[in-house]
Every structure is written in C-alpha cells, then in structure tokens.
Amino acid sequence: MNQRVGKKIFSLLCLFVLKSTFATSTLDLIPDQLDFKELKKLESRMYEWVQKTGKEDLVQISQMSQRPSEVELIEFLFPHLLPENYKGRSLYLNCFHLYDQLSKKKDRPSYDKWKQCVLYDYRQPEDYMQDVMSKIEKQLKK
C-alpha cells in the first residue's frame, strides 16, 4: 500500500518537475483547446492586458529584450493592439493581414499563406508559435 502511494507521489513529482522544466510562460498563456472562438477570447484578454499596461510602459517594454510573455504573444498574433510608436510594430504586422483573413475564412489556403509568412519571418519559429499553428490547423474547415 505504502509503496503504491509512494509511486504515485513519485510520478506526480516527476510530472511537476518535467512541467516546470519544459513549460515556457508563453505556452502557459495558450489554452489547450485553441479554436477560433478561444482565439477571440485570447485577443480580448490581451486587449485588457494592453489597456492595463498602458502605452508608455508598452513603448518601454518594446525597447527591452527581457519582455513579459504576454507581449510576445501579442507581437505574434495581435500586433494591431500595440501602440503606434511601439518599436518594431511594422515588423510584427508583416503577417497580420494574413492572420486576419485566416480568422475570417478559417480555411486551408488562408492558413497556408499565413503559415508561409510566419515561417519566412521566423525560419525556426519558437515553440509557442508552432504550438499555436498546429492548434489552429486542427480547427480548419474540412
């Protein structure tokens, strides 16, 4: 009995350690089920975060390399929420029109165009970007 409990605790602790080792904070912000409805909700949450943080702070954050995870996600998916004088805003808007089309059409061709743009901009995309892309791909119209 004791051995069983010990094994369970051991497995739980293993999971915890693995999770804390491999999880990145940006990935934590992304829900497991990321359909287009969830993406809208995520956008609203990020909008609130942007409002709370304020333009001045955001411009300061844009000059830093040690940035909060929320900002990374916003730069990637919702750059239109960033203030005009945010450093590199135009760069982050590169693929946004394609993402915008994708969120309206939700079909394979729009997805492929957006993915190509992202992959060209980020030849080796970050883990969370790949995670978002694969989750979106699962939600496309058949």
Add this chain to the structure above:
Amino acid sequence: MRFYSLILLFFFIKNILALELVQGDYYIVNSTLQIAGGGEISAGTMVMLRSPEEGRWDVQLQVVNESGLEEPVRVSEEWFKKSSMYFGPIQQESQAQDAVLEDLTKSIDTQIQLVQNEQMNPTEKKCSPEVSLRPVARPAHIEQRAELGSTRPVPRPEALQVDADLEALLFKSDNEKDSYLACYERERSYTDDYRNKYKNSIAVVSKAATTVAQGNGERIDEGDFNTLLTCLIFRESAHFEGGSSHSGAVGLGQFTGIAVKELKNMLNHSPRDSESLDQISELGNLWREGSIENIDYQRALASRVSNMNMRSRRDEIKAFWEALPFEKPSSSQINKSYMGDNDNHEVVIAASAMMLRDCALRLKNERESMDANLRLLACAGAYNMGVGGFKRNALSRNSNGGIYAWVNNLKNSGSGQANETINHIISINRCIQKEKNYPPCGTRSSHCQELNQTEICSDPKALKCVGEC
C-alpha cells in the same frame, strides 16, 4: 527510491519558493536583469523588492550598495522571477559591514574636503612655486580603505565593445580567406570542389550583387561581400559538403521548403520598369559570352540600375538575378531537389546572395543608421534564424552594437534557437574576421600549423561559442 523522492521534493519546494515575492525582502540577481527605460542590474547584485503589485508586468527594485539603497527601478516581473534568488529579510547590519560603511563615509568626506580646498584657492595652489606639480600621495586612510573591501560580490566589468566591433568589421582578404577554409577543411574533395567550382561562382555572384547594390546607392565592397558569402556557404554546407540536414534543409545554401517558396516569389516578381530590366539582362548575356570586359560590365550595370525606376526592394533583387551571367532556370524549375544538387552551385549561391541582399534591404529600410557591413553580418545571422526572428531576438537592443550586443541579446532572449544562432553567427564572424583564425564553433583545425592562431580560451576579448572554454 527514497533518495530520488527527496531530490524531487527539493525541486518541488524550490519551485514554490521561487515564485514567492515578498515586499521589503532581499534577493540576489543571478543573471543580468534589464531595467525598463535603460540600464541593467548585473549578476551578483543584491536588491530589495519594493513593490510586487498583483497582475502588473513589472516589479520595483532597489539595488543595495555600501551606502544603502539606490533609487527604485523597474524590471519585468517574469524575468525577475527567472533571474533571481530569494535571500530573505535583512534585520541588522553586521559589525564588519558597519566598519566598512564608516570608513567609506570618512574617506568620501576627506576627498570632498580636498576638492573644496582646491576650488577655493586654485591659483595659489597651482602657480605657487612652493607647490610641487608632482602627484601627491593619497592620505594613508584612503589607502587603508582599499584593503578593507566589502564582502559583497562586485559586478564584473564588461569587455570593451567598440574596439572589438571595429575589428569584427575588417574582413579577410581573398588569400587569407582561402587559407582559413583550407585550415578547417573536413574532406579534401570538398575543398577541391570549392577551389575548382564554387569559388568562381561566388566571385561572379558577388560582383553582380554588389554592382547592382552600388547602382542602388549602397556603399558595399565586393571583396567584403565575397568573403561573407563564402563564409556563409562554408558554414551552411558543413564545410562545402552540401548534403541534407536533419531539419530537411538541402544543398550548399541549406534551403528549406519555405525558403524555396520565398525564392520563387522573388523570381516571380515583375518590376514595372521592364525596359531597364531587359537592358540589365542583355548586359548579363554579354558578360557571359565574353563580349565585354568585367569593368565595362560593372560600369554599365551600375549606371542602368541607378536609372531604373525602383518601387520596392524586390526590384533590386530581380535586377541582380537578371544581371547574372549564366543560364538561369525559370521559377517553376526550382524546387528542393534542384537546390540540393551541388552541380547547380551557380544558381544556389546566387539564391543565397539574394536572401542576404533581401534581408540587408529590409534592415536598411528599418534601421537607416546601421552600417552596410554590419547589416550584412546581421543578415548572415538572420539566414539561420529568419529575418523576423533575428530582429526580434538579436537586434532587439543596441542593434548597432555589433555581434557582442547581438549575442548578448540572444542570450537574454529566451529563444529556443538562441544557442544555435549564437554559434552560427560567431562561426561566420570568425571566418570573415581579418588576422584572426579562430575555429568555427564545434570544430578544430588539423591542417593549419602555419596559420597565425591564438588560443581562443586565452583571448579575453574573443567571443566564445556556446559551451566553449
């Protein structure tokens, strides 16, 4: 079993403790923290947490120094949690610390007094014949202060960057570059392929690329471009082997499927000024047939490009493609298997140069103050990570600071590709850098006893690859 459980329990508790932010308590920063609005807190510095506000992106910290607490600064809360260690509350200064502080205060007072005296009687002190101009020995108690010293860790000064960057921008000559490549050869047959085939293609491509760029107002040296392109191909192709990588990239330029698509987009681009483009294409044909001398080709090409009505950076890229003096495939003929065939070295090398130039033009639009060679070097880094990724992770701060600043930014970026890109750009930098012959990351020389080499680990100024030394 018990031993492992204890270790895991330790991690568990450590994880929980690491998340705790207690206002008024002290923390030790264990890797550099960036301050909002500029500046940084070095590793080893003790800070006091002033205000951890729920739900905000930042926290306020005060650096602890000998005289107390400095002005509050703001840093990212997430990065503070990642980069610091809980120290705890500090109840009382120890007697030893008190002694240090007292001594420091005394010596500062004395120095202020000395300066004030000097300001009050400047003529008397400096011109009076009785006063010697020799340096005066410091008062005894100031010398003593230096011996006392604080037990707190002193942040290490960073290496001077300006000189290093200037050195990094002096490129090897053609002969120096070839000696370097031979020195780090992997297989004799690969180096022979370079000497007999690729070297000429790189030279032709470099001439066309830089002439077109100069016609479009860029100050770029053909020799420098040639050296950089050679070093990029050397690195990408694993010392001119040019096989397939685990990520599916192929050939001398290690083109991925997505890069092939982008290349096709560049080739399918139609500039409005088709007349100039036809003339440029004709010049390329004349050069190929040997009907005109190199110098005439260059003059005529630069002049035609400068008169071309350019509307986008892709116009220049297309002009460069048309100016090339060899048989060019149509975009529909280009695919991964074509790009993976080393016999197509002319086109593959030209395609790599197009990627470099396209990136350099993007950076030129967005970072006007950046030097042309610095942009080229940055684009060699972007070749590995993607232009967007490199801009975001390596050029996020002080993009004009050169490779030292970029490597620092990459280290702090948290990107999963940071280490690979650091090694990539350091390797290319070592290959291009004049008078230095450090090995590409992850390799050793076996053929270059005669080459002037310095032991990398004993050179404090040299950038180190990840895991080196």
